[in-house]
Amino acid sequence: MKIMASDIWQEIEKIREKVPLIHNITNYVVMNTTANALLAIGASPVMAHAAEEVEEMVAIAGALVINIGTLSDKWVESMFRAAREAKKRNIPIILDPVGAGATRYRTETARNLISTVPPSIIRGNASEIMALGPEKGARTKGVDSIALSHAAIDAARGLNITYGSTICVSGETDYIIDNDIIGIRNGHPMMSRVTGFGCTASALCGAFAAVNSNYAMAAAQAMAVMGIAGEIAAETAAGPGSLQTAFLDTLYCLTASDIGKHLRIKD
């Protein structure tokens, strides 16, 4: 599978033309910033978590993004409801297992979601993916990324083989694991000092998956766009505050030429 700048651009144009509704059941911290990122790329975000409406909402959506960053019991129930309905309707599901490995509640919720309704794409950092893989992962200290290890890719392979999900392990290099492994080397170190960029990456995976049923490709393209927009934004940002602002501006103004110039695929 080859990631081409021209294909990425074509998918962005598809998003802008179709304006897919992306249904997010996500955490409180990032609701505003991920909604803004989805609007900036050209999609239409909606946040809805009530058991009373999630099935009806997901039924009109192009993708469902589930993020366990601030979960609680009623929200977990709604995540399952929405995921089952999405699966029934063949709507792609993206799971962001924020903080898996940090507490049993997060790890088990994520594991249960994956085994009950296997997501199309799972995107997490190395420690989160390791916590979900067949081998017991290292206990993570919160939600920060730890150095990507071979263990994370092994865990990702295990998840992919068992559940068929495309796994994205994000870090300095983002790895997309499916039949192939793709490495995307875009991004900027300052991005780790802005809350919710990981969650935003998952939301963008939803936008790309809504217009492309090749989910490995969709995930790789989303991660590339994420990293490229972050890099361009970092060129002018004075710190993490202006990086967040410039990131949204860049996502909105992104051109085919920006993508062509910045895309860096790992050989």
Added chain:
Amino acid sequence: MKIMASDIWQEIEKIREKVPLIHNITNYVVMNTTANALLAIGASPVMAHAAEEVEEMVAIAGALVINIGTLSDKWVESMFRAAREAKKRNIPIILDPVGAGATRYRTETARNLISTVPPSIIRGNASEIMALGPEKGARTKGVDSIALSHAAIDAARGLNITYGSTICVSGETDYIIDNDIIGIRNGHPMMSRVTGFGCTASALCGAFAAVNSNYAMAAAQAMAVMGIAGEIAAETAAGPGSLQTAFLDTLYCLTASDIGKHLRIKD
């Protein structure tokens, strides 16, 4: 009813002098940005949603803003409690029926709120207002605005006649429907690419209604200020990220002359 720049400015000065407390029961996505907009215009925002305290909180408020953007059962209960108390105390109620028409839960919650405790002002986009009007509205795709149609104004008239509420249908032209129809033509297309500007407009309606019991006038002035601040912000914004930032700066720095220069009323 005539909308004059000098009157708008006078009301802003009144908000800054009285610093009315605006009690918001709103959605998670926009809590931060609407609180900031209320602070920037000179009001004092508070967010409180617990059944245990909403009646006491609204009792010290100058207006109550109810927004159903991320509702769930307990929040709905609190919305009713707060609305009843506000009505009893003659405190203006502003309702933002986010996503009405997208799911039955949202449509029915909004309809029940309107028929049980008729709001002073209802502000939504065309599809939301149509979903609440006497005629069955078109099913909306999420929360995006669709082209404003005569149907929306008809629905608004119906709501106004039945419940006495001032109805604001926002879009490229914002229509305020009460005994008259006022059209405000301010705003900038990029505003639709920032999450929560509609919700911010509703919050500003709360600030203006807190100092002016002519709710049609208050709604029209709030929509004008919203659009004017958005236009001025768009002059320097590089995209939707910086538009949000510049919007808050502009709202804070707005002058009588800015309003006079930019105000555009539809004939």
Added chain:
Amino acid sequence: MKIMASDIWQEIEKIREKVPLIHNITNYVVMNTTANALLAIGASPVMAHAAEEVEEMVAIAGALVINIGTLSDKWVESMFRAAREAKKRNIPIILDPVGAGATRYRTETARNLISTVPPSIIRGNASEIMALGPEKGARTKGVDSIALSHAAIDAARGLNITYGSTICVSGETDYIIDNDIIGIRNGHPMMSRVTGFGCTASALCGAFAAVNSNYAMAAAQAMAVMGIAGEIAAETAAGPGSLQTAFLDTLYCLTASDIGKHLRIKD
């Protein structure tokens, strides 16, 4: 106790080296901005509020920050659970009693938390602290600061004597009350027009307390850094929108020399 610029800088370096996990059970309005402030100073924020996981989460944290800005019953239960576990493990607890005095629910929740599990640091504005002190405080109008009075310092002394907590009364001058009284005179008036700067100050108290068990010192240093970063940000900000952005940038870029130049201690 003497507050020295060089000591503040040393503590910031300690935060950056240890990257303490700060567990926040906080309000919806500020989750994004306080997480970003913690990342900018060099700490690692996590937000978690489910009864199922708060004890496990706080057990791996360097500090627990409890903020009652948008509380409800289940959240209150989790605040108690987390606080008890933190106390058991000698992990510092910071309480931000947002809106205490505005409703009985807030006042009583804050009072119960304080008497059941005395926090290491309580940070609030004058009216909030007065509402919690032994004398019945004035009823506050929402969450805005009122002019700091001797009554607030008296209330703070009472709280400190009864519970042993360091009390920080923030305002134009921030007072840190423990055995001594320290006054910090940094900050900028425009900061009061940005939502959540008080909550951010409490979060920063968490970061400093995580690396320094002298909590009075930690609170004073955190308030100084807060005010200094706000002042520097205000030099270039065009309004409250850009002030928030510049504040995060400044926090991230802060140097020993910035602190030395700006620190203003009240004699």
